[in-house]
C-alpha cells in the first residue's frame with residue numbers, strides 16, 4: 001500500500017498559486033524528498049499533508065485517509081510525526097519536559113527510548129533555551145518521533161546547522177528508514193536529497209518539474225561523467241576528439257572530457273597513455289545538481305535561492 005498519495009493538489013493564497021496541481025506517491029518505507037528553492041511550495045505541500053492547511057483543490061491521502069475529511073484528522077495525526085520548518089520548543093522547560101509534552105499529546109509511552117536513541121538522555125535535564133542549534137533540532141526530531149509514527153515529515157531538518165550536526169541528522173534519518181518508517185523530507189540541499197532519498201521530486205514555483213528515483217533521474221537528466229584534466233595540450237585534445245569524445249578546453253588550461261560509461265573512460269585513459277600522457281583526471285560523476293540544472297535551467301544555491 002502507498003503511504004501517501006497526492007492528487008492534483010493545489011493551494012492558492014489570493015492571486016498566488018503556491019502549489020500547482022502537484023501529484024506524487026510515497027511508498028511505505030521510502031525516503032521521499034521534495035527538493036526545491038525557497039518559496040517553491042514545499043512547506044505548503046507538507047503542511048497540507050499534515051492537516052495544518054487546507055487545499056484549494058485536489059486531495060491527498062495518508063494511508064488511504066483523505067486530508068480533506070476533517071472528521072479523520074485525529075486518525076491521521078496518530079500516524080504521522082512532524083518536525084516543522086520553524087521548529088521551536090518551550091525555552092524554559094528542559095529537554096525531557098518538552099519531549100514529555102509531545103509524548104503526552106500522542107499518548108506515547110516510548111519517551112525514554114526516543115531520548116536514548118537520539119542521544120538526548122544525558123542532556124535531558126538541560127534547559128531547551130540553553131542548547132546549541134544542533135541539539136535543539138534534535139529535540140524537535142525527538143518530539144516528532146515519540147509514539148513511533150509510521151510516517152515522519154521533516155521540513156528542512158538541517159537548514160542552519162553546522163556540517164557536523166547536519167551529518168548527525170542524516171544518521172538519524174538513515175536509521176529511521178532502517179526501522180521501516182516512511183520519511184518525507186523537504187530540503188534545498190542537493191547533497192542531502194541525493195544522499196538520503198529513494199525518490200525525489202524537484203519542485204519549483206509550485207510545480208513538480210521532475211520526479212523519480214535518484215539514480216534514474218541522474219541517468220535520465222544528469223548528463224555524462226566529466227573527466228577533469230588539470231593540463232592537457234591541444235594534440236591530446238585533438239586526438240580524443242578524433243576518437244569521437246566531447247572535449248572542452250577551458251581558458252584555465254583545464255580540459256574536460258565527457259564519457260558515457262566506464263568503458264569510455266577506460267578508452268580515454270588508455271589512448272592518452274599510449275601517446276605518452278601519464279595523466280589522471282578528477283572524475284566528476286553526474287549528480288542531482290546536474291539534474292536540477294538540466295531540468296530547471298538554473299542552479300540552486302546553498303541558501304536555497306535560484307541563481
Ligand SMILES: Nc1ncnc2c1ncn2[C@@H]1O[C@H](COP(=O)(O)OP(=O)(O)O)[C@@H](O)[C@H]1O
Nearest residue numbers: 013016018036037038039040041042043044045
Ligand atoms: N500563509 C501564506 N499566505 C500567503 N502566502 C504564503 C503563505 N504561506 C506561504 N506563502 C507563499 O507561498 C509560496 C510557497 O511558500 P512555501 O510553501 O513556504 O515554500 P517553501 O517551503 O518551498 O519555501 C511562497 O511564495 C510564499 O511566500
Ligand SMILES: [Mg+2]
Nearest residue numbers: 042043044085
Ligand atoms: Mg519551507
